[in-house]
Amino acid sequence: MQALLTYQWELFITAEVLSIVMLLLFGLTRYLLNKQNLSTIFISIFLFLFIFEAALAVFIYQITGEISTFQIIISLFVLYACTFGIADFKRFDRWMRKTIGNWRGVSLLTEKDIQIMERQQDPKYIARKNRYSAMIHLVIFVGVQAGLWIYGLGGTEGMMDCLSDLSWVGKDDYRQSPYASETAYGLSMVWGIIFIVDFIYSWSFTIFPKKP
Numbered sequence: 001m002q003a004l005l006t007y008q009w010e011l012f013i014t015a016e017v018l019s020i021v022m023l024l025l026f027g028l029t030r031y032l033l034n035k036q037n038l039s040t041i042f043i044s045i046f047l048f049l050f051i052f053e054a055a056l057a058v059f060i061y062q063i064t065g066e067i068s069t070f071q072i073i074i075s076l077f078v079l080y081a082c083t084f085g086i087a088d089f090k091r092f093d094r095w096m097r098k099t100i101g102n103w104r105g106v107s108l109l110t111e112k113d114i115q116i117m118e119r120q121q122d123p124k125y126i127a128r129k130n131r132y133s134a135m136i137h138l139v140i141f142v143g144v145q146a147g148l149w150i151y152g153l154g155g156t157e158g159m160m161d162c163l164s165d166l167s168w169v170g171k172d173d174y175r176q177s178p179y180a181s182e183t184a185y186g187l188s189m190v191w192g193i194i195f196i197v198d199f200i201y202s203w204s205f206t207i208f209p210k211k212p
Contacts, residue, residue: 001063004056004059004060004063005060005063005064008056008060008070009070011056012053012056012070012073012074015049015052015053015056016053016077018045018049019046019049019050022042022043022045022046022049023042023043023046023089023092025039025042026039026042026043026046027039027092027093027096027097027100028100029042031096031097031100031101031108032100032103032104050078050081053074053077053078054074054078056074057070057071057074057075057078066181067148067151067180067181067183067184068181068183069183069187072183072184072187073187075144076191079140079144083136083140084133084136091120094109094113094116094117097109097113098117123205123209123210123211124209126205126209126210127205127206127209130201130202130203130205130206131202131203131205131206133202134198134199134202134203137195137198137199137202138195138199141191141192141195145188146159148178148179148180148184148188149162149178149179151180152177152178152179152180152181152184153178158178159178162177162178169189170189174186
């Protein structure tokens, strides 16, 4: 247990690096070497590493009883993987098939893949997709922040006071905020800035659409 606490970040970073390696090996063995069974092993290891990261965060919380930077970051990774990560994996898979297919001089893309890739260049589709991702980000941001506030305040009482008086935003003392720790407060401030920038950027494709 002490080893897990001491090397939690090293374990997380190692798992992330191995996950990327497994995805690359999955594509190379499946599309370049045509080894279906071997590629299945690599993608299974990737899924195992994902589960391992989530389980590690839960286990560390059970030991310490506190929400730390470690749990928050892994939670964000898990949320990403369960939402945007699925679509990104499909996009990455199509890119690998297109690239490796060009190397081999064969077409590894289906008609549906080609239609999807062409549709992804459509300005209307790009705008609609970014609106959708912005709203998902909004729901996730509000949901996580609500959970942190409830945890920090010990319930829902006081939440309206914090919303009506935002003077605590940007202050150095987290104890004046609805967050339970300096870590949660600091990460939430950074995430808030990222969320605002991402939300404006996503909606810019609707307000200022690209030319076809």
